[in-house]
Amino acid sequence: MNKFMVYPYRLSSVSSKSLADGLDCKRILHPSQGSTFRGGPSYTVINWGNSIITHSGVLNSCILNKAQAVYTAVNKNLCLAALGDYAVPYTTNKDMAREWFATLHKVVCRLELTAHSGRGIIVASTPEELVDAPLYTLYISNRREYRVHVMNNEVIDMTRKGMAADRAHDPHVWNHANGYIFMRGNLDDAPYDELYEVKSVGLYAVAKLGLDFGAVDIAYDLTTNHPYVLEVNTAPGLKGPTTLAAYVDGFKRHYNSTLPTVGAKYNA
Numbered sequence: 488m489n490k491f492m493v494y495p496y497r498l499s500s501v502s503s504k505s506l507a508d509g510l511d512c513k514r515i516l517h518p519s520q521g522s523t524f525r526g527g528p529s530y531t532v533i534n535w536g537n538s539i540i541t542h543s544g545v546l547n548s549c550i551l552n553k554a555q556a557v558y559t560a561v562n563k564n565l566c567l568a569a570l571g572d573y574a575v576p577y578t579t580n581k582d583m584a585r586e587w588f589a590t591l592h593k594v595v596c597r598l599e600l601t602a603h604s605g606r607g608i609i610v611a612s613t614p615e616e617l618v619d620a621p622l623y624t625l626y627i628s629n630r631r632e633y634r635v636h637v638m639n640n641e642v643i644d645m646t647r648k649g650m651a652a653d654r655a656h657d658p659h660v661w662n663h664a665n666g667y668i669f670m671r672g673n674l675d676d677a678p679y680d681e682l683y684e685v686k687s688v689g690l691y692a693v694a695k696l697g698l699d700f701g702a703v704d705i706a707y708d709l710t711t712n713h714p715y716v717l718e719v720n721t722a723p724g725l726k727g728p729t730t731l732a733a734y735v736d737g738f739k740r741h742y743n744s745t746l747p748t749v750g751a752k753y754n755a
Contacts, residue, residue: 704718
């Protein structure tokens with residue numbers, strides 16, 4: 488059986504440290520940081536968000552979430568292209584995006600293809616507000632938003648986005664900075680059929696992208712009763728003990744690895 492290691496996209500990643508602490512294992516430094524990790528078949532490396540891997544020790548090990556799959560997932564254009572009818576409707580053509588205003592109220596201009604947490608987003612309410620961008624997506628106004636955590640073809644956790652009580656809210660971009668957070672308690676309001684479909688789409692997205700695990704952000708259009716994938720996270724936040732415990736338990740159950748010896752909580 489293998490030993491777990493976590494390879495974060497950057498060492499400052501809080502979620503990668505929480506995961507490594509939960510698994511009682513090491514995080515791997517990047518080669519430029521002086522890593523001494525040599526790897527081998529006795530190690531299972533959890534790739535936490537790296538879309539390119541040049542570390543020879545990591546490449547010599549069993550990798551969960553191959554770099555190519557992460558590369559596709561983190562690039563929103565490639566990700567949406569891979570997901571077909573379950574991708575939020577999108578275009579790279581500004582003229583086509585302008586035509587959407589004939590039947591819709593808003594268009595999302597995505598200035599950065601690999602940004603997350605709502606960065607690089609401009610919501611245009613009129614054709615005149617459209618800006619040059621590499622990607623445009625339809626704005627779904629009447630929606631509920633979910634995050635479905637998937638590992639090895641199993642939903643290990645699920646939350647729904649809601650308004651935090653202690654801050655102002657911007658209704659256009661539902662991110663943490665604008666007063667929205669993922670909650671578990673508000674799942675009870677949603678119909679069973681909706682939750683089932685959202686979970687199914689989460690499973691589909693992770694499998695379609697060739698990932699071993701991922702957190703799928705899904706907007707459920709309440710007007711058309713259709714779920715749309717917004718993005719797939721390969722280094723998701725693990726805030727709160729429930730989600731972190733789900734990942735720790737999931738890796739242990741699905742990949743049957745032993746833990747490193749005591750005293751291994753440092754970087755390799």
